[in-house]
Amino acid sequence: MFKFSWKRLGIAAGLSLSLVAAGCGADEGSEGGDTGNNSEEASKEIELSYVEWATEVASTNVVATVLENQGFEVEVTPLDNAVMWQSVATGETDGMVAAWLPGTHGDLYAEHKDQLEDLGTNLEGAKIGMVVPKYMDVNSIEDLDAQADQTITGIEAGAGVVKATEKAVEQYPNLDGWTVQTSSSGAMATALGEAIENEEPIIVTGWSPHWKFQKYDLKYLEDPKGVYGEAEEIKTMVRSDLKEDMPNAYKILDQFQWSSADIEAVMLAIENGASPEDAAATWVEENQDKVSEWTKGVE
Incomplete structure (x- = not known):
């Protein structure tokens, strides 16, 4: 081995x-x-x-x-x-x-x-972006206002998807005052699972392919400003x-x-x-x- x-x-x-x-x-x-x-x-x-x-x-x-x-x-x-x-x-x-x-x-x-x-x-x-459970009544980054206590659950500080999310917070006026909370890939997945179990709102930094899309019903939020770019x-x-x-x-x-x-x-x-x-x-x-x-x- x-x-x-x-x-x-x-x-x-x-x-x-x-x-x-x-x-x-x-x-x-x-x-x-x-x-x-x-x-x-x-x-x-x-x-x-x-x-x-x-x-x-x-x-x-x-x-x-x-x-x-x-x-x-x-x-x-x-x-x-x-x-x-x-x-x-x-x-x-x-x-x-x-x-x-x-x-x-x-x-x-x-x-x-x-x-x-x-x-x-x-x-x-491959793709990166903001990801939410499908039960959340939001389809675009521009639709966000006060969901999830205005917090986006991220992964490791410095990761590309985190940098892009921090840029999105700066570029979308409706995200003024929002926070990107960095942690780890595992901690993000744990927080996502716990939120879904309790049907609570959560926004995470996501990427695919990833097993979470097979395990949970999730969706990417539309990104009208193109902050996250095209498919990778x-x-x-x-x-x-x-x-x-x-x-x-x-x-x-x-x-x-x-x-x-x-x-x-x-x-x-x-x-x-x-x-x-x-x-x-x-x-x-x-x-x-x-x-x-x-x-x-x-x-």
């Missing part, structure tokens, strides 16, 4: 990230097995970074499982948005499948795009020299692409009690046709 790393690379103004991650393109005597792939490459460790959003937990664990099945020793490291991007750009981690563009991570992409390689879209049709896509980014160091890992990451239905199946399994590793392993076992496309050409 691939390793889960709990280390957090702190954000310190003016300080660069220190190279503390194992692997990252350097063979340090890991114990990857010989599965018939290039044995030198298969012995290397690979580290994937991600943001602890339900989508990225699902996708990162699935890709990690596929890489492990191809003989890699995989480490997965949860990081803040900005640190995730910086870690790939500096080569401290090898890659991530968690780049939300063009809106959510647009500023981070602009900052780091010349230091990493963009492998393209792995999921299309999730892309894969890797360090600039990964192809040279680990061509097989590069090929798998480059060919990784799936649908909202695929990722939501994994997210739902996790929400229903499966560990991320077990949910990913089950999905991989049951979807070998898709996995074979990701591993096509691997030597």
Whole structure:
């Protein structure tokens, strides 16, 4: 089973990230097995970074499982948005499948795009915005007045959807005096579930794909001012020299692409009690046709 790393690379103004991650393109005597792939490459460790959003937990664990099945020793490291991007750009981690563009991570992409390689879209049709239960009698951001005590329940401070929501509060005159309350993805989901159980009003920062749309009857509020932008896509980014160091890992990451239905199946399994590793392993076992496309050409 691939390793889960709990280390957090702190954000310190003016300080660069220190190279503390194992692997990252350097063979340090890991114990990857010989599965018939290039044995030198298969012995290397690979580290994937991600943001602890339900989508990225699902996708990162699935890709990690596929890489492990191809003989890699995989480490997965949860990081803040900005640190995730910086870690790939500096080569401290090898890659991530968690780049939300063009809106959510647009500023981070602009900052780091010349230091990493963009492998393209792995999921299309993603979306962010304000989300409410369908029982609420409101359909547009412009309809909001005093619902939910003029509070929008957010996720982590600095997340793209939170930044967009803070911008919406500034741009919509009817939101004067409203507050964006930051917390975490898990805390937001908990607050949403409790509010729905009691049929109370709640506005959350939401994104899809996400298991909450399968579990609850929810709707996005219309955004006449276009603050949240159009549909987004999730892309894969890797360090600039990964192809040279680990061509097989590069090929798998480059060919990784799936649908909202695929990722939501994994997210739902996790929400229903499966560990991320077990949910990913089950999905991989049951979807070998898709996995074979990701591993096509691997030597």
